[in-house]
Amino acid sequence: MRKLIPSWIRVIVIFFIIFGLTEFIIDSGEKPAFIEYPVVSLFLLLVMLILIAIEAIIGALENVMLLKLDEEAKARFLAEKETKYKFTWIKNIYKKLAGGKPIEEEAEIILDHNYDGIKELDNNLPPWWIWGFYASIVFAAIYLIRFHVFNGENQYDELETELADAKIAIEAYKKTAKNLVDVNTVTVLTDASDLSAGKTVFETNCIPCHMSDGGGGIGPNLTDKHWILGGDIKSVFKTISQGGRSGKGMISWKQQLKPLEIAQVASYVLTFQGTTPANPKEPQGNLWVDESTQQTTETNTTQIDSITTTN
Structure with missing residues (x-):
């Protein structure tokens, strides 16, 4: 695998996996966690530098070891290394996720059904499907508790909050953008x-x-x-x-x-x-x-007359 994928690509992939997991766990809101929490950014940068250093050390050690081998041993080592890591890890992962029986062992799970020579295997559900099903149950339980029991903020609440913030921002902008004035919003300027x-x-x-x-x-x-x-x-x-x-x-x-x-x-x-x-x-x-002035004056006059009559 080290031969198939360059070290710098592996380091970048690992770094962004950690990056995404950290952002998901912290969930700092509108701003990314790496802007709101600089310490997190420094920590991940340190992790990336350590990974690069480890890759460089391993590569240097392999080169030193190869220098000590003769040509035949060096060729045998490189051939074994290539054979060992040539996508076997992908095949192993696929087998574990599929969970099926090898062809040699299929006789153990053949059912008695026989339709014109077609027989049925009693395979278990693939592990990826089972774990996905369990994950959906866990997600549904968390969702139910979060939004239906504790009435958590949903997308409509978020929309209303964003609209309110937008209105405040527009009003603040209008105060500094006088050219937006029209016949409906104009007021007497006194500056x-x-x-x-x-x-x-x-x-x-x-x-x-x-x-x-x-x-x-x-x-x-x-x-x-x-x-x-x-x-x-x-x-x-x-x-x-x-x-x-x-x-x-x-x-x-x-x-x-x-x-x-x-x-x-x-x-x-x-x-x-x-x-x-x-x-x-x-x-x-x-x-x-x-x-407006007339109505205010009439109201004040009415109040004064009322007070005078009462006295």
Whole structure:
């Protein structure tokens, strides 16, 4: 066998067998055991080095022994070695796994049945089948106890855990990826850097219609409380992105501006509320009242009236 399989191949095979068994036994979760437990990696590396050293020593000893033999003895040794290890181990393993009787002994297990000269042997089940059957029984018992008695985590539980982790990861990513913002997720940006970027976009694209102070020109006044298409951040974002009223409103800017830039300029536009422009344009549209703020105010007023009545 040493002659048929090079030593370096045997060492690698043995190493990966140990590698797989260790990983299976430790079962450290998502990360491989050899990353989570560096000591295990060092131990297996040491084992591989020892195996290589043993192979080298055995090979060196054989070479020294061969040097001491004459040509005839050397040829006889190599011939015996090749004959001894020439796949006999595979044949022996096969015989043990098959478990059948040799042809010379089949007379002991011939049954009385005879069908046109065809007789039947009373062979036992092959050992590989029997041990496989026993292994399946052991596996079934462990599976039953693990998942049906102690309600162990199954693939559905693992899926739910992974989905929950994925949602958390997506939310964390969205916090750092502002360009994913859309009309449904946009919120008022208050950071100085965002407002400064929004001011730059406004001064580059919006001044011709709304004036630098938001007082309005061709476009409406942005400082009063009257809005044509809504005055909350979502409405302003949508108006900038998709444009105003068809045929007479503002053009769509979604081709020229990124979602983050639209959110920044929309937030900057809302900072004009309550300011006094130099030449304010007459109000256009309807008086805008934030429904959420109004509901909060009405609730607080109702609570105060209730407390006053009680007192």
